[in-house]
Structures are given as structure tokens and as C-alpha cells.
Amino acid sequence: MGKLEIDFDRCKECGYCIKFCPKGVLSKGTKVNKKSYYPPVVGEGCIACGTCARVCPDTAISVYKDE
Amino acid sequence: MKTIYKRPEVFTDAVTTYCGGCGHGIVGKLIAELIDEMGLQENGIMVWPIGCSCLSDRYYKMDMMMALHGRAPAVATGIKRADPSKFVMVYQGDGDLVSEGMAEIMHAAIRGENFSVIFINNAIYGMTGAQMAPTTLMGQKASTAPTGRMEDNSGYPVKMAEILAQLPGVVYSERVTVNTPSRINACKRALKKAFQLQLSGHPGMSFVEVLSPCPTGWSMSPIKSLEWIDEEMTQVFPLGVMKDVEKGGTEA
Amino acid sequence: MGEKVFMQGNQAMAESAIRAGCKLFFGYPITPSSEVPEYYARAMRERPEENITFIQAETEVAAFNMVAGAVATGHRAMTATSGPGFSLGQETMSYMAAADLPAVIVEIMRAGPADGEILAAQGDYFQAVKGGGHGDYNNLVLAPYSVQELCDLIQESFALAEKYHNPVILLSDATLAKMRESVELPGRTEVPVPAEQYNALRGCGKDKEPHKVVTCGDGPIQWGQFNERLQAKFKRIKEHEVRYETYQLEDADIILVAYGSMARVCQSAMNMAREEGLKVGMIRPISLWPFPEKAFEGIVGKKFLVCELSAGQMVEDVKLSVENKRDVSFFGKLGGTTPSPKVILEQIRKMGGAK
Helix, strand or coil: EEEEEEECCCCCCCCCHHCCCCCCCCCCCCCCCCCCCCCEEEECCCCCCCHHHHHCCCCEEEEECCC | EEEECCCCCEEEECCCCCCCCCCHHHHHHHHHHHHHHHHCCCCCEECCCHHHHHHHHHHHCCEEECCCCHEEEEEHHHHHCCCCCEEEEEEEEEEHHHHCCCHHHHHHHHHHHCCEEEECCCCCCCCCCCCCCCCEEEEEECCCCCCCCCCHHCCCCCCCCHHHHHCCCCCEEEEEECCCCCHHHHHHHHHHHHHHHHHHHCEEEEEEEECCCCCCCCCCCHHHHHHHHHHHHHHHHHCCCCCCCCCCCCCC | CEEEEEEHHHHHHHHHHHCCCEEEEEECCCCCCCCHHHHHHHHHCCCHHHHCCCEEECCCCHHHHHHHHHHHHHHHHHECCCCHHHHHHHHHHHHHCCCCCCEEEEEEEEEEECCCCCCCCCCCCCHHHHHHHCCCCCCEEEECCCCHHHHHHHHHHHHHHHCCCCCEEEEEEEEHHCCCCEEECCCCCCCCHHHHHHCCCCCCCCCCCEEEEEECCCCCCHHHHHHHHHHHHHHHHHHHHEEEEEEECCCCCCCEECCCHHHHHHHHHHHHHCCCCCEEEEEEEEEEECCCHHHCCCCEEEEEEEECCCCCHHHHHHHHCCCCCEEEEEECCCEEEEEEEEEEEEHHHHHCCCC
């Protein structure tokens, strides 16, 4: 239903999106970005609530919803 | 596909220099969203402080003026008095507003200057390396208070939202925070209210104090810093509307 | 234009500033400058059609910063203060030069240091001319010596500030501020459109390039380049804005060097000396920065007597101008007393050996 795009090099691994996602869609990633942070990986079950984007201090997440 | 959220348009492509989890990032984003939603780019001028947010000129496609430490309310007074038709936003941290610029914010409020002030209170001086702020909590450690803030030396933390609410020149004063999604939404509502009061031509200053996480300054992880706001900060700095002239008088 | 009035220096200067389109005044009362904010305060209420704004700032620090914000929008604005207030404003002087802000700052000197005395002195020369704030910067400094010059130079100050995108300091003193003289008040000058001023803050909208006043660096290479650009600006001012007046230099044996109210005293002393047959001339710097070094060019075999109401500040620039290779003496007075021309005449006689 929902689709997330993570801006890989913008993320600073604060963990807010992982903490606040109501569906546990996001989890800690294993690939490192240019700033030495590990951006989250996106799993299944996104409902496009936008909470992750709401809490991200770096606007590193874009959220889309199937019509 | 429908877009639920994407980066505000007024943002440049720059990645901020804020630490991971920093409250400046969250509030800066809310401001950007409001600039887009309310069309403030057309007529708006931002006045920015010295502090972690001092590099904000990199982040917004807006006319802006960096002020000397503490002087943003005075600079904004000059701008707004010269051209009252402009929308003027003042953004300051705790060193800038409460310490260096205490006279400037108080007197701008006393005069009832018609601009919106966003005060980022993270109870520490971030940019210069975690020194004590006037809003540092009792017993909270800082590089200039290594054994914690103590009364005999540094007095007590300063509550600006309450102090300013007492001045007739202040028409709106609210304290919010950004440590949960719903509180971030409430912060945005407070900022929007402050901006609307200015845009409506209602004379007087609108003031929003934001308790903001500083993981690096507090020596804790970002997640822990969100918890610390509830455990410690809101005990000293209660959230709420301290004054809303549209509702008549003071509201706790 | 052309009205001749008998008017106090501070008030005539304020009126001339208003006529130059400076409708914004931010200041803190301090003797001997208070007549300027008072004049603006009255004008704000009595002449509503002029749209004058006067704000009594909480401190001089705030006043200088208000001027900075106002001129950043492309409007003309100024403040007026005295020594202690000017000292407070120094961080902002550094900032405004760096930020290319066309502020006009009137500094009306009184006797320092500290709270001192409220009478005329010239002990703030170093601070105004060498820059009392931090970092490498310069301000154009103009020194009137009469109420007429106060009026004419304040109007020019706004145009010069805008021409170079730099603060201009009008360096006055308590005597010039408070004295009353016959003056022809200048007319109204043409005022540029604020939004069209160099990099004025106006709200950029989606299609214009935003303008940002940024005064902190982005690494040493960028900051080095930023400084080089500022230095080029100061060099342009130095090349084009030297001003001075000379009096009877050709046959002079002794040349007085003085500015401001001390120049009035020296002018009288020079005339009295001439009546006694002593060959005395005078160089009166009007721009103190850039200092009129070329006024001293080619003058050899004469004695210079620099007269200041201080322990000796401008005399250093005179010595630099002559590369310390010529006869430069100094006469100074401290404490706020202005010597009478007879006192200067006595110095001249001692130097000339006559009588």
C-alpha cells in the first residue's frame, strides 16, 4: 500500500524512524553511507502513514501511497 | 502513486550539519513546510543566530540575515520597522536568546515587535562544545559545569515562555517539544499559529519555545535524548500555551 | 533649499538627515547626542506625512543592530551616540563592514576614557579611524568642523555608504553638536528605491535568487577570499574619498593640523598669528579615513603642529604621512577643555621663536 524512498546519504542513523514506525517496517541497515552512517532498510507492510517522514530530522524519507 | 511526504521545496539540496537526531533538523523541516504551505518565500525574511543553526543559509532558498550572537531580535526590529509589509521570522538558540541576547528579546517583546520568534531550547550550548546554558537543568553536567549546574554559582534555569507571556507586547507564547510524532505535529501547529498572527497584522510578538533534543551535547543516543526530554526537561519546562491573546489572557 | 537658519548642530544635522530621506532612527540617549533622537521623536509625531520611525533602543548594542537590519532592507537609517555608546557598537561596526551594510553612524565625541566628561574631546579618533571592532575592516570617517558641514556631510554620508556598501562614520564632537550657527539647510536629496538597493532583503519568491547576509566563514580558503573582497572595497574608498582643506600653506613656516572643533580654534589662532606677522598655515583633514596623506606631500622645510583634544591620536597618522622624516610637534588637551586660540598662538610663538 505504501512506498518509502530513503535518501541514502542524507540519513544520520538517529533511529527515530525505526522507533516510531507503527508497523515495524524499518530496521537498521547494514550498508554504510558517505558519512559513515547506516541508513535503515525498508521491509514489508508500509501503510503510508508518513510517521517516519514526520520524525526524520533530515527529510531523508519520502512517502508514497498506492491510489 | 500519491505523494504523502517529500522534501519541502524551499529546501536546497544541502545536507544539514546537525548531528543525527538533532531537534534543529526537525524544527527546521517544519519551518520549511510552513514556508511552502503559507507562501512565505515571497515576502519573508529570516533572521538567524549564532549557534548550531548558524549555517542555515545553506538550507533555505529564502532572503535571510545572519545576526551577531544574541542580536537577532534587534536586527529583526530594524528590518520590520523599515518595511512592516515583510514577514519576519527570528530563530534563536538558548545561548543566543537567553544569555547574550536577553536584553534584545526582552525589549523587542516589550515594544511588541510584530515578528515571530522561534526559540530552540536544548539546555546546552551545542556549537561551542556543550557548555552550560542559562536553561541547563540543576545538576545537569556541562563542560563549564563539570559537576553539574549548581545554585551558588549559576542560579536556576530560565523559563522564557513564562517570562515573555507576562509582557503586554507578546500576543502568543507557547512551549512545545518534538520528541514524539504527535508532539511534532503540535509544534507545527504552534509555529503556524505564530506565523498566522503576524500575517494577520495582529500587532505584537508571537513566541514559540521548543524543547529540543541534543544527543551530542547531552552525551546520549538520539533515542535516549527523546526520553530525557520527558524524564527531565518537561518537569522544569512545562509544555503548554502560556499566552494566547485571541483567547484572552493567560492560559496554562 | 536655501533657507538660512540659526540652529543647533545636532538638530540641524537631524533635519538634514531627514531631508536626505533617512526616515529611520534607532538610538539610545547619551549626552551630547540626545538632541538627535529627540528631534526624530518629535518629527515622527509632528510630521506623520514623512513616515518617520524613531525607536529608542534598549542599548547602543541594540541600536546599532537595528540600523544594520534596517539598511539591509535598502532603506536609509542611522544612529547617533557618544564614546561609551560607540564602544558598545564596535562588534556591530565590524559586522556591518563585513556584511556590506550602508549604515550611517554619528559619533559625537566627549571626553573619555570611561564615563568621563560630557564636553568636547577627540579621544575616539583611534576607535573610529583604526576600527574599534575586531578583524580587518575600515569605515569611511568624515569630520565636519561647523554646523554647515554637519548638514552637508550627513547627507553625503548616506550616498557614500550606499556607493561603497560600507558603514560611514560622521565623527562630530560635543562642541559642534551643541553650538548654534547660521546654516543654510540642504534641500531634499533623491533617495534610491529600497528594493533596488544592492542586495536588499526583500523576499525572494520562487523566481529570484535569494539574498543572504552571511558573516561567518566556510573554511579558511573561502574566508580568505571574502576578506580579499572586503579589502578591495576599502581600497576603492581609499582611492576616491580623500578630503581635506588647506589654508595659506605656500609661505607658511608653521602648519597647524587639526580637525573638528579644534580646527576652528586653530583657524582663529592661525589668523591671529598672521596678524602678528607669523607665517602660519593649516591642513584640515575632512576624511580621517582615508587619511589625507597627500595633503602633506611635497611640504618640506616647515614645522607641523598637530593640535588635538586628546593625548595624541591623529598625530600618529601625520607622522606616518611624512614617514617620520619631518618636524612634527604635538599639542593636546585632555579632560574636556577646549583651549582658546591664544593658547595655540602661544605654542606657535614658542615654535617660531618670535616674540
